[in-house]
Amino acid sequence: MPNEPAVRRSEHRPREASRGFWAEAWSRYRRRPIGMLALGFVVFLTAVAVFAPAIAGTKPVICRYKGKLYAPCLGYFNRRWEAPIFTTDKFRGTYPQNLQDKDPQSWAVWPLVFQDPYRRVRENEWPGRSENPSRDEGRPSRLNLFGTDQYGVDIFAKMVHGTTIALLVGFVSMGLAGSIGIIVGALGGYFGGWVDMLTSRITEVVMCVPTLVLILALVAVVEKPTIWKTMAIIGATGWTGIARLTRAEFLRLKESEFVMAARAAGAGPLRIMLRHILPNALAPVLVPITFGIASAILIEGSLSFLGFGPPPPTASWGSILNSARSNLQLWWLVVFPGTGIFLTVLAYNLVGEAIQEVTDPRLREAKK
Amino acid sequence: MATFLLRRFLLGLITLAVITLIVYGLARSMPGNPLTVQLGESDPSRKLNPADQQRMLEIYGLDKPWPVGYLQWLSRVAQGDLGRSITRKQPVTQLIGERVGPTVLISGTALVLTWLLAIPLGLYASARGGHADERVIGIALYVLYSFPAFVAALFLQVIFAVWLQGTRWELPLFGMTDLPSDASWPARSLDIARHAILPVICQTYVSLAYSSRFIKANLEEVVRQDFIRTARAKGAGPWRVLIRHAFRNTLIPLVTLLGLSLPALVGGSVIIEQIFTWPGMGRLFFESIRERDYPTIMGLTFMFSLLTLAGQLLADVLYSLVDPRVSVD
Numbered sequence: 001m002p003n004e005p006a007v008r009r010s011e012h013r014p015r016e017a018s019r020g021f022w023a024e025a026w027s028r029y030r031r032r033p034i035g036m037l038a039l040g041f042v043v044f045l046t047a048v049a050v051f052a053p054a055i056a057g058t059k060p061v062i063c064r065y066k067g068k069l070y071a072p073c074l075g076y077f078n079r080r081w082e083a084p085i086f087t088t089d090k091f092r093g094t095y096p097q098n099l100q101d102k103d104p105q106s107w108a109v110w111p112l113v114f115q116d117p118y119r120r121v122r123e124n125e126w127p128g129r130s131e132n133p134s135r136d137e138g139r140p141s142r143l144n145l146f147g148t149d150q151y152g153v154d155i156f157a158k159m160v161h162g163t164t165i166a167l168l169v170g171f172v173s174m175g176l177a178g179s180i181g182i183i184v185g186a187l188g189g190y191f192g193g194w195v196d197m198l199t200s201r202i203t204e205v206v207m208c209v210p211t212l213v214l215i216l217a218l219v220a221v222v223e224k225p226t227i228w229k230t231m232a233i234i235g236a237t238g239w240t241g242i243a244r245l246t247r248a249e250f251l252r253l254k255e256s257e258f259v260m261a262a263r264a265a266g267a268g269p270l271r272i273m274l275r276h277i278l279p280n281a282l283a284p285v286l287v288p289i290t291f292g293i294a295s296a297i298l299i300e301g302s303l304s305f306l307g308f309g310p311p312p313p314t315a316s317w318g319s320i321l322n323s324a325r326s327n328l329q330l331w332w333l334v335v336f337p338g339t340g341i342f343l344t345v346l347a348y349n350l351v352g353e354a355i356q357e358v359t360d361p362r363l364r365e366a367k368k
Numbered sequence: 369m370a371t372f373l374l375r376r377f378l379l380g381l382i383t384l385a386v387i388t389l390i391v392y393g394l395a396r397s398m399p400g401n402p403l404t405v406q407l408g409e410s411d412p413s414r415k416l417n418p419a420d421q422q423r424m425l426e427i428y429g430l431d432k433p434w435p436v437g438y439l440q441w442l443s444r445v446a447q448g449d450l451g452r453s454i455t456r457k458q459p460v461t462q463l464i465g466e467r468v469g470p471t472v473l474i475s476g477t478a479l480v481l482t483w484l485l486a487i488p489l490g491l492y493a494s495a496r497g498g499h500a501d502e503r504v505i506g507i508a509l510y511v512l513y514s515f516p517a518f519v520a521a522l523f524l525q526v527i528f529a530v531w532l533q534g535t536r537w538e539l540p541l542f543g544m545t546d547l548p549s550d551a552s553w554p555a556r557s558l559d560i561a562r563h564a565i566l567p568v569i570c571q572t573y574v575s576l577a578y579s580s581r582f583i584k585a586n587l588e589e590v591v592r593q594d595f596i597r598t599a600r601a602k603g604a605g606p607w608r609v610l611i612r613h614a615f616r617n618t619l620i621p622l623v624t625l626l627g628l629s630l631p632a633l634v635g636g637s638v639i640i641e642q643i644f645t646w647p648g649m650g651r652l653f654f655e656s657i658r659e660r661d662y663p664t665i666m667g668l669t670f671m672f673s674l675l676t677l678a679g680q681l682l683a684d685v686l687y688s689l690v691d692p693r694v695s696v697d
Contacts, residue, residue: 208673
């Protein structure tokens, strides 16, 4: 019988396997209301970022046009994903009237808020609705929930679409910083000797240059800053803390018995580092990464705010704040993006704090 | 002690050389140079013709590849000369001397305020650990800690310069003083103080939140130790235990933190000074990057890195002074 051995093996296993480290940590995390609330907020932001074109936009989420179904809202993610038929039929970005005129049979599902993050909504673009207010008249109203900027562009739409950037900045730059930090720290901690000497020196040098000085210099070197280059720069400068922690963990763990056992079994250095030490070193390293996400969002915000960010039309929260600097009368340009950045940073800090408390046994002891 | 200092000093020199090398390389790789950026931006017709430009580059020594330029810079620094600013036609040391005062005015006040408030707050929070008021303070400090300084600066500007405009609570939006330089000094200092309030608040609150949380965390660590139990057992009151026995033992990490805040004291904050157009060091750095003013960029970088390294060394030395158990050797 082919499946007999499997059955027998499962009989020999203890009735209830003890939960793994991460399952244990998660069950403790779930009991922390503030941590869960913060995590919920991050999930909410992710949802906003993913569904941004369906929340605010001027392109239909789904429409039926000349007998076919389209999803023009995807054009917000990538221009090429907007079906070419709308270009050949000369829609020029305004859908409501054009759909009616060119195919009376058509129907469309519209975004929740009919506003565009990149341009001003004009008169009668949505039948019967007047033009967006501009200059200093754009205070928050029923149509423009968070008001409009000097040029009449809706702030709510800008913020919804800017969520993608706020999240991407955190994940991409910390993904990069985490990879560099873990590799540098792991090499130094595991091999020791001159490798350690070299990696520690490099880490120290990068640490000694004030972060903003290094970032401003790098941004100035990059000729045309795009959001991706900004992320790369934040990542390339933010790995030092992670490297030092990883190094300390590797130094500690490489002397442990399970590593010796692995080595005795013939595992090579790469395998030991990746399969045996890294999983055990990951929890403490996760904490500075989470805090790093918060500070990456902060740095991107301040760069855009200083005018060193990606050029328009990239809608980042920091660039809305930048446009508010010369027009402080327009308080809504300050309050909404400012609160957005603040809440996001706070949420990541709280998540980091909670992870620290559920994964660090020393802190758990302290609470008892 | 002497060998320790010597070793740290030599290592520090190497680190300093590497840092300045990197920043010099970066600065010289930025597109444009001081001549093109400064003149080309203001008026395209005033662009230098190629021959003049080449001649001026030669005068400033910018015609050679940057590694050569770096070595020249380094040898001048070794002789105690930071060079002259290209765009401001002033020696860099003089520029720094002009800007350091305003920066220390803000960051020094902020530092003193931070510690004056953070120590009582930290002590209070750990004395009342677990009570409702401690929770409220803790949450408030955490929220403050996550509040980005540039957002806070804008919020404060909106409140004090726009909403309260015309009332007696109105505060100036930016700059250091509105009065002419021949105004009497009491009026001038009052005016400068009014201008300094918002930047000082912005610099204080973040470090206040951080420092008081830091003090509390350290106190909680110390309070669990045996000598605290002994102190309680011999009948010392709760406050006496906290201040005389516990707090004195948390001074060590505090001293480290103080040493590490040295560069920020003189270096100032680029963002805060930029928002309030405060004529300090941070703003000077920002402007010098914009203008591609290599000597100023390098002079400031040199100073920042020197202070960072000095701060670390100072922290280590103070460590051994505060705690006789720690020895640097």
